[in-house]
Amino acid sequence: MLSGRPEIVAITPFTDEVWRVETADGRKMVVKQQLFGFLTQGKAYDLLTVEREVLGLLHEAGCPVPEVLGVDDDRQCIFFAWVGDDTLDDALQAGDTVLIGPAIEGLCTIERMCDRYAARLVSRVVPTAGRDELAAAWDATGVRAHEGLEQLSRRLGKSRDMAGAVLLLEKMHYWLAERPPSLGSTDYNARNVVVDPDGSRVRFIEFAKIGWDWTERRLVQYTTSMGSGRADGRMRSALHWDSALHYAEISGRADGARALDCHQIFFLLNGVAMLCASLDGGPRAEVLLARWREPAARLRQFAAMLSQALSADPVAAEFRDELRICLTSDGDRL
Ligand SMILES: Nc1ncnc2c1ncn2[C@@H]1O[C@H](COP(=O)(O)OP(=O)(O)OP(=O)(O)O)[C@@H](O)[C@H]1O
Ligand SMILES: [Mg+2]
Incomplete structure (x- = not known):
C-alpha cells in the first residue's frame, strides 16, 4: 500500500x-x-x-x-x-469541547457532498437503512423515548402524571419525522470522529454502510460521548446553545437548532430507557451495566442534560417545563 x-x-x-x-x-x-x-x-x-x-x-x-x-x-x-490516535470521544471525556466547531463544519461539508452525489450513492444504500427502515426505526425510537420518560418520572419525579409530556413528545416526534432525511453514514458516534495529532481538526470515519438519516440526529450522536467502559465515564456533550446556533448558520437551516434540540431529547430518553431496562434486569443488562458504570449517577446526568435547552423551540421548552420536577441542571448533586 x-x-x-x-x-x-x-x-x-x-x-x-x-x-x-x-x-x-x-x-x-x-x-x-x-x-x-x-x-x-x-x-x-x-x-x-x-x-x-x-x-x-x-x-x-x-x-x-x-x-x-x-x-x-x-x-x-x-x-x-492514519489521521490521529485520539477520537472525539476521548477529547470529550477529557473535557475538551473546542472541536465542536470543526465537527459541525465537517459534518455539514460531508452532508452537502453526499447530497450532491445522491443519485449515485442511493444505489449503495444498505438494506437496513432505506427510507422505510428509517421510518420504522424512528417509530421504535419514539416508543423507547416514551418508556424513558415514564422511567424518569418513576425514578426521579415521584411518579408524576406524564400525560402532558407524552403529548409534547409525540408532537416533537411527528415534527422530526416530517423533516427530510439525507444520505450519509449509518454509524455515527464520537468514536467515529478522529482528532488530528495537533488537536485542531477532526476527521470522520466509517462509511462502509450508508443510508438515510437526519443530519441533526447524526450531529447529536457524533458529538456526545457516553463514556462507555470507563470507570470514571460520564455523559458529555459538546453541543450547547451557541454551537446549535452555529450549526443552524452553517447548515443554512433556520430550524436547525430546534431539530438538534428535539433529537437530543429523543437520544437522551432512549438512553434512559436502555439504562432503566438494564436496572430492571432486562436482556443484556450485565453487558450494558458493565459499559455504563455508576447507573444512578448516569441517570442523573441524563436528567441534567435533558434540562439543558439547545434552542428556543416552544414545544421542547414546554416539555422541559412539564418535566421540571425530574430535571435539574446539576447532574452530580441531584
Ligand atoms: N484512518 C484512521 N486514522 C486513525 N484512527 C483510525 C482510523 N480509522 C480507524 N481508526 C481508529 O480505529 C477505531 C475503529 O475503527 P472503525 O470505527 O473504522 O471500526 P469499527 O468501529 O470497528 O467498525 P464497525 O463499527 O464497522 O465494526 C476508531 O474508533 C479509531 O480510533
Ligand atoms: Mg467505529
Missing part, C-alpha cells in the same frame, strides 16, 4: 479488527478487516466497495475524511491513511 515497500516496525490494535501499522520510515496507516464483508460481496452495498467509493469521493471533494490507500478483497481488508 505504501510506495517503496517500507519495513513494518510496529502494529498496534485500535480494536479487534482495526490496527495501526507503522513503517521504518515513520509513516503510519490503518488496516481494518471487515469480518462480515464476505456476506456483502458482489452486492451493491458491498462494505469494502462502499467505504472506498464514499471516502474516495468525499476525500477528493475536500471533506474531512481519511484517504483510502487500498483494498484487499481476498482478506476483506481496507487500508486508510
Whole structure:
C-alpha cells in the first residue's frame, strides 16, 4: 500500500479488527478487516466497495475524511491513511469541547457532498437503512423515548402524571419525522470522529454502510460521548446553545437548532430507557451495566442534560417545563 515497500516496525490494535501499522520510515496507516464483508460481496452495498467509493469521493471533494490507500478483497481488508490516535470521544471525556466547531463544519461539508452525489450513492444504500427502515426505526425510537420518560418520572419525579409530556413528545416526534432525511453514514458516534495529532481538526470515519438519516440526529450522536467502559465515564456533550446556533448558520437551516434540540431529547430518553431496562434486569443488562458504570449517577446526568435547552423551540421548552420536577441542571448533586 505504501510506495517503496517500507519495513513494518510496529502494529498496534485500535480494536479487534482495526490496527495501526507503522513503517521504518515513520509513516503510519490503518488496516481494518471487515469480518462480515464476505456476506456483502458482489452486492451493491458491498462494505469494502462502499467505504472506498464514499471516502474516495468525499476525500477528493475536500471533506474531512481519511484517504483510502487500498483494498484487499481476498482478506476483506481496507487500508486508510492514519489521521490521529485520539477520537472525539476521548477529547470529550477529557473535557475538551473546542472541536465542536470543526465537527459541525465537517459534518455539514460531508452532508452537502453526499447530497450532491445522491443519485449515485442511493444505489449503495444498505438494506437496513432505506427510507422505510428509517421510518420504522424512528417509530421504535419514539416508543423507547416514551418508556424513558415514564422511567424518569418513576425514578426521579415521584411518579408524576406524564400525560402532558407524552403529548409534547409525540408532537416533537411527528415534527422530526416530517423533516427530510439525507444520505450519509449509518454509524455515527464520537468514536467515529478522529482528532488530528495537533488537536485542531477532526476527521470522520466509517462509511462502509450508508443510508438515510437526519443530519441533526447524526450531529447529536457524533458529538456526545457516553463514556462507555470507563470507570470514571460520564455523559458529555459538546453541543450547547451557541454551537446549535452555529450549526443552524452553517447548515443554512433556520430550524436547525430546534431539530438538534428535539433529537437530543429523543437520544437522551432512549438512553434512559436502555439504562432503566438494564436496572430492571432486562436482556443484556450485565453487558450494558458493565459499559455504563455508576447507573444512578448516569441517570442523573441524563436528567441534567435533558434540562439543558439547545434552542428556543416552544414545544421542547414546554416539555422541559412539564418535566421540571425530574430535571435539574446539576447532574452530580441531584
Ligand atoms: N484512518 C484512521 N486514522 C486513525 N484512527 C483510525 C482510523 N480509522 C480507524 N481508526 C481508529 O480505529 C477505531 C475503529 O475503527 P472503525 O470505527 O473504522 O471500526 P469499527 O468501529 O470497528 O467498525 P464497525 O463499527 O464497522 O465494526 C476508531 O474508533 C479509531 O480510533
Ligand atoms: Mg467505529
